[in-house]
Amino acid sequence: MIRPLALTPGEPAGIGPDVVLQLVDKGTDELFVVFASMQLMADRATELGLATKLVSVGKEDFANLKPAPKATLYVYDIPLKAPCTSGTLTIENAAYVLQTLDAAIEFAQQNIVSGIVTGPVHKGVINDAGLAFTGHTEYLRDACQVEDVVMMLATEGLRVALVTTHLPLKDVPAAITPEKLHTTIAILYAALQQDFGCAAPNILVTGLNPHAGEDGHLGREELDTIIPALDKLRALNINLTGPLPADTLFQPHYLDKADAVLAMYHDQGLPVLKYKGFGNAVNITLGLPFIRTSVDHGTAFDLAGTGKANTGSLITALTTAHTMAMHREQRYA
Structure with a gap:
């Protein structure tokens, strides 16, 4: 039996708590525990007009949990730092957001949960509280003390990973180095095998420049860096096609x-994926010692x-994490 997933709803004043409660009200077969304030979830359920049954679980209960009945939510209680009003940021609760995440990380590192699913956070209020935070x-x-991770977004029929993520366009070419490409592709290839059941993954790689550089007439990054x-990597029997014009x-x-697909920068690959599957897409962090979706x-x-609020992306994040956990369990059984 797959262990529960840890779900952190993120910013308490946002829709994170809402989509969790709306999802369990409809019913789901996914086994997860929300790492959040019991009081917050109770208050938000009342505000939404939902008769959700909240069940408090301790660390010792995780090993014996089964999927919750409809309209029932397992909660690992982490109290708020201050009262919360829907839609209104409270700087005092910034530390609470990171506390829920820290607890989920601890459970994942101890193999008590099979992975982490994260809800949306507000980076600004966390930094305004004096807590350095650039993103999940x-x-x-x-927290895991790993040097490199890879961001991949997925929806039905399409997975897009990124060589660079949140960089200004002027900084992208210098960030695309042979070492960065090697590390990113190695992480992506291993994850496709381990977590998605692809025996011999085939990865499409974009060029950086228009028309993949047009043989050097529109930029030399393809000739000087990407193709070599x-x-x-092909000499290591990794299946790569490209660089192809994006x-x-x-x-x-x-x-x-x-x-x-491996795209060179954020707005090269993600607009296509989000057009195809916005609201039913999932953000996946590859290269961590445990599964993480968002x-x-x-x-x-x-x-x-x-x-x-639309629950579609949360459903996708949970089912993707569960599927990845099953592949991982079967691979190492």
Whole structure:
């Protein structure tokens, strides 16, 4: 039996608590425990008009949990630092957000949970509270003391990983080095095998420049960096196609034969994926010692407490994490 997932709803004033409660009200077969304030979840359920049964679980209970009945939510209680109003940020609760994440990380590192699913946070209020925070991905990387991780977003029929993430465009070319390409592709290839059941993954790689550089007439990064790096990796029996022009790569002719696309920068690959699957996509951090998925949306303060938040991305994040956990368990059984 797969161990429970740890779910952190993120910013308490946002829609993170809402989508969790709305999901269990509809019913789900996924086994998870929400790491959050019991009082917060009770208050938000009342605000949403939901008769959710909240069940407090301790560390000793995780090994014996089964999927909760409809409208029932398992909660590992982490009290708020201050009262919370839907849609209104409270700087005092910034530390609470990181506390829920720290607890989930501890449980994942101790193999009590099979992975972590994260809800949306508000980076600004966390930093305003004097707590350095650039994002979930970096926070998890540092907590696990790993040097490199890879961001991959996925929706039905498409996975897109990134060589660089949140960089200004002017800084991207210098960040694409042979070492960065080697590390990113190695992490992506291993994850496709370990967590997605791809025996011999085929990865499509974009170029950096328009038309993949047009033989050097539109930029030399492909000739000087990308192609030599890919050739060295192909010599290790890693299946790579490219570099391909990004404007023609995202079509069935290529995608039907691929397990993932590797894009050079954030806005090269993700607009296509989000157009295809926004609201039903998942953000996945590869290279951690445990599974981590996340919703693809933000805190949406204007929807908090209204019952109008969409649960689609949370469902995708949970089912993806569960599927990854099953592949990992079977691989190492």
